[in-house]
Amino acid sequence: xxxxxxxxxxxxxxxxxxxxxxxxxxxxxxxxxxxxxxxxxxxxxxxxxxxxxxxxxxxxxxxxxxxxxxxxxxxxxxxxxxxxxxxxxxxxxxxxxxxxxxxxxxxxxxxxxxxxxxxxxxxxxxxxxxxxxxxxxxxxxxxxxxxxxxxxxxxxxxxxxxxxxxxxxxxxxxxxxxxxxxxxxxxxxxxxxxxxxxxxxxxx
Numbered sequence: 500x501x502x503x504x505x506x507x508x509x510x511x512x513x514x515x516x517x518x519x520x521x522x523x524x525x526x527x528x529x530x531x532x533x534x535x536x537x538x539x540x541x542x543x544x545x546x547x548x549x550x551x552x553x554x555x556x557x558x559x560x561x562x563x564x565x566x567x568x569x570x571x572x573x574x575x576x577x578x579x580x581x582x583x584x585x586x587x588x589x590x591x592x593x594x595x596x597x598x599x600x601x602x603x604x605x606x607x608x609x610x611x612x613x614x615x616x617x618x619x620x621x622x623x624x625x626x627x628x629x630x631x632x633x634x635x636x637x638x639x640x641x642x643x644x645x646x647x648x649x650x651x652x653x654x655x656x657x658x659x660x661x662x663x664x665x666x667x668x669x670x671x672x673x674x675x676x677x678x679x680x681x682x683x684x685x686x687x688x689x690x691x692x693x694x695x696x697x698x699x700x701x702x703x
Contacts, residue, residue, distance in 0.1 A: 547668025
């Protein structure tokens with residue numbers, strides 16, 4: 500028996516008669532019906548120095564084109580259901596290839612109003628994680644019906660077995676002098692387009 504096995508055996512023996520301690524329930528807040536969670540989401544996204552706008556489904560194509568810099572090379576997931584003229588579908592591009600693109604356009608899985616966070620589970624239209632992190636500018640499209648109030652609500656929807664990427668504003672960090680540096684760990688710019696499609700059920 501190794502020293503590790505011996506130590507773990509002693510721990511198990513010591514805990515054998517220990518009572519089970521119930522895990523407390525996550526406290527839930529009663530949603531305030533007077534709060535426009537989509538407006539709150541947009542405010543919180545803007546607090547992170549990201550660009551955010553709301554539009555109708557009819558205006559989405561125009562707003563999306565306007566969000567793309569002139570002449571920029573754009574990469575999109577191969578199953579994106581948006582028309583992005585001149586874009587290249589990522590069919591397994593290398594990191595070096597992805598570094599040649601200035602912009603990536605994706606959908607999001609959901610948005611969290613309380614924290615201004617978008618979450619990707621890298622399903623349909625959301626691209627691989629590398630594709631969302633290497634280009635310097637991320638344009639992300641989100642339906643208003645996909646915005647939830649807070650983090651516990653998000654976990655009620657998300658599948659924890661999937662790869663989840665949580666994005667709160669552009670990538671940023673600070674050095675020891677507290678100088679903010681953007682773009683170190685991901686896109687330097689984040690542009691979120693929230694699409695209002697009327698009174699539709701949540702698309703979860």
